[in-house]
Amino acid sequence: MHMADALVAPAVAGTMYVCSAAAMTYSIKKVHLEVDTKKIPVMGVMGAFVFAAQMINFTIPGTGSSGHLCGGMMLSAILGPFAGFLTMIGVLLVQCLLFADGGLLALGANIWNMAFYGCFIGGMVIWRMIMKNGMSKKKIMAASVLGCILTLQLGAFSVTLETLASGITELPFAVFAGTMQPIHLAIGLVEGLITSAVLCFIYDARPELLWMYQKKERGKLSYKGTVGALACAALAVGGLLSLAASSNPDGLEWSMEKVSGTTELSASGTIHQAAQKIQELTAFLPDYSFKGSEGAVGTSVSGIVGAVIVAALCIVICICIRNIRKKKVK
Amino acid sequence: MYCNLYLYKEHKEEESEVAVGKIREAIYGIHHMDETASKDRWMQNLHPLAKLLTAFVYIFVVVSFDKYDLPGLAVMGLYLFVLFFFGKFSLFRAVRQMKVILAVSAAVGIANPFLDHSVWMEAGGFVITGGMISMITLMLKGIYAVLESYLLIVSTSIEEICYALQCLKIPKTFITVILLIYRYMIVLLKEAERIMLAYEMRAPGQKGVHWKAWGSLAGQLLLRSIDRAQIVYESMMLRGYDGTFRLIRKKENTAQSLVYGIGWILIFLLYRCFCEYLR
Numbered sequence: 001m002h003m004a005d006a007l008v009a010p011a012v013a014g015t016m017y018v019c020s021a022a023a024m025t026y027s028i029k030k031v032h033l034e035v036d037t038k039k040i041p042v043m044g045v046m047g048a049f050v051f052a053a054q055m056i057n058f059t060i061p062g063t064g065s066s067g068h069l070c071g072g073m074m075l076s077a078i079l080g081p082f083a084g085f086l087t088m089i090g091v092l093l094v095q096c097l098l099f100a101d102g103g104l105l106a107l108g109a110n111i112w113n114m115a116f117y118g119c120f121i122g123g124m125v126i127w128r129m130i131m132k133n134g135m136s137k138k139k140i141m142a143a144s145v146l147g148c149i150l151t152l153q154l155g156a157f158s159v160t161l162e163t164l165a166s167g168i169t170e171l172p173f174a175v176f177a178g179t180m181q182p183i184h185l186a187i188g189l190v191e192g193l194i195t196s197a198v199l200c201f202i203y204d205a206r207p208e209l210l211w212m213y214q215k216k217e218r219g220k221l222s223y224k225g226t227v228g229a230l231a232c233a234a235l236a237v238g239g240l241l242s243l244a245a246s247s248n249p250d251g252l253e254w255s256m257e258k259v260s261g262t263t264e265l266s267a268s269g270t271i272h273q274a275a276q277k278i279q280e281l282t283a284f285l286p287d288y289s290f291k292g293s294e295g296a297v298g299t300s301v302s303g304i305v306g307a308v309i310v311a312a313l314c315i316v317i318c319i320c321i322r323n324i325r326k327k328k329v330k
Numbered sequence: 331m332y333c334n335l336y337l338y339k340e341h342k343e344e345e346s347e348v349a350v351g352k353i354r355e356a357i358y359g360i361h362h363m364d365e366t367a368s369k370d371r372w373m374q375n376l377h378p379l380a381k382l383l384t385a386f387v388y389i390f391v392v393v394s395f396d397k398y399d400l401p402g403l404a405v406m407g408l409y410l411f412v413l414f415f416f417g418k419f420s421l422f423r424a425v426r427q428m429k430v431i432l433a434v435s436a437a438v439g440i441a442n443p444f445l446d447h448s449v450w451m452e453a454g455g456f457v458i459t460g461g462m463i464s465m466i467t468l469m470l471k472g473i474y475a476v477l478e479s480y481l482l483i484v485s486t487s488i489e490e491i492c493y494a495l496q497c498l499k500i501p502k503t504f505i506t507v508i509l510l511i512y513r514y515m516i517v518l519l520k521e522a523e524r525i526m527l528a529y530e531m532r533a534p535g536q537k538g539v540h541w542k543a544w545g546s547l548a549g550q551l552l553l554r555s556i557d558r559a560q561i562v563y564e565s566m567m568l569r570g571y572d573g574t575f576r577l578i579r580k581k582e583n584t585a586q587s588l589v590y591g592i593g594w595i596l597i598f599l600l601y602r603c604f605c606e607y608l609r
Contacts, residue, residue, distance in 0.1 A: 053551060
């Protein structure tokens with residue numbers, strides 16, 4: 001999709017240079033703000049990687065032809081959109097000077113058509129949107145294919161507009177666009193699949209290299225936040241939802257009622273009586289209400305107090321286990 | 331320079347043994363350009379900014395010609411002829427680089443003769459239409475632009491072009507990235523070549539990389555590249571890297587550069603403004 005100098009008029013070339021320069025200036029500012037000098041060598045080597053990878057032909061099954069890697073999308077997925085954009089400009093400049101792939105005057109247009117769409121639409125919009133809630137292989141594949149197709153379609157459409165605005169071809173707009181778009185749809189699909197294959201490999205091997213990867217997808221809440229949320233939920237359930245609890249017997253009581261006609265069986269014997277006495281002493285909220293009262297407040301207080309006691313008990317058990325482990329380690 | 335020559339000779343030896351692949355051809359092309367740019371000749375000794383600006387203005391003027399202004403455009407070829415002749419550059423090598431550009435220009439302009447039937451000239455019963463003229467003009471513009479870019483790069487190394495960009499106040503971060511891409515491009519191309527050679531030996535007669543190996547093959551190259559970036563960064567830090575690259579320049583002929591740059595730019599602009607009156 002590299003445009004040659006002959007395909008752009010000076011006015012179009014100048015306009016595209018201005019647009020690309022604005023995007024470049026903004027990216028440079030963002031890269032400076034973002035991190036440190038460590039990113040610059042990575043950008044350089046990644047640019048060289050795109051170059052080398054584009055020399056490799058990937059066979060497209062069943063067609064006999066081959067495709068290449070999508071540079072913009074790949075760089076954005078590794079370096080992020082701003083650093084990726086700057087690296088792509090470097091790649092395009094070197095391609096233009098060393099391999100006559102794209103013209104010097106048309107460089108502004110080429111940056112816009114390939115680097116801008118690839119990094120800002122493909123990386124900043126699509127990759128970011130899809131990876132917002134965590135990363136997976138399916139998401140990488142979806143982002144790569146969708147990103148490549150969309151960015152190539154936008155790039156091809158821009159080439160059509162720029163060529164027509166330059167007055168280079170006699171082809172009507174519909175015919176030109178009708179030729180460019182379907183070809184780049186197929187190319188985008190293949191490039192997307194190749195890019196996704198490489199990124200999935202990276203995800204398996206070293207996922208931390210990918211942009212927006214969060215180590216084992218931590219939850220949105222912090223530890224304190226999670227404990228607080230759980231405590232609030234326990235209080236709400238114990239204090240409020242307990243009022244709406246069913247008055248019908250539970251499964252065991254229902255079964256007993258069916259068999260013996262009552263939900264509470266009376267037991268006789270010294271041990272049973274002793275156990276009953278202990279329970280009467282400890283149970284300060286019998287049947288989930290205050291002694292001698294069956295009001296709603298008693299039920300709510302029972303729920304809240306129960307939750308607090310269970311939490312406290314769990315904490316005490318956990319502390320005990322930790323102390324025992326520490327002693328064993330010593 | 332010595333290293334480049336060594337690699338060049340090494341490459342020539344290898345070339346006789348193994349068929350020149352796409353990657354090897356690219357490496358060879360880069361070495362050749364580097365070698366030519368480092369020669370001690372008048373064109374190479376000019377200030378890079380003068381050459382860069384002249385090239386830019388030349389291409390700008392070339393593409394500004396109307397699509398039917400074939401005679402006006404044809405004269406612009408004289409500049410290229412002068413530089414190729416006096417600069418002792420190989421036109422054959424330059425023409426080899428134009429394969430892609432000619433194909434693209436032809437693909438875009440091929441419809442012009444069929445859609446534009448306006449008669450421009452009639453000689454011996456043969457009608458030359460506006461579409462034919464515009465197609466030839468388009469191709470000629472492409473050829474001129476590529477030849478000029480070729481002249482720039484064979485007479486100016488990437489380091490010198492980066493220095494010229496620095497003079498134009500292009501941000502240092504960007505210049506550093508270009509330099510690093512260029513420096514590590516050959517290293518990674520060689521890495522890719524080794525990977526491809528190993529793959530081809532395990533998959534004889536297969537065209538390209540099988541889809542099952544798409545991820546792992548390029549992924550391995552990517553991981554190696556990132557590891558290399560880490561080593562590069564550590565080496566740079568040990569050598570006192572502080573975020574800027576200091577470019578070493580050879581002595582330029584300032585007076586000659588001024589005459590060259592201002593002279594050519596004035597000629598181009600004056601010709602473009604008054605070529606109508608000259609005819």
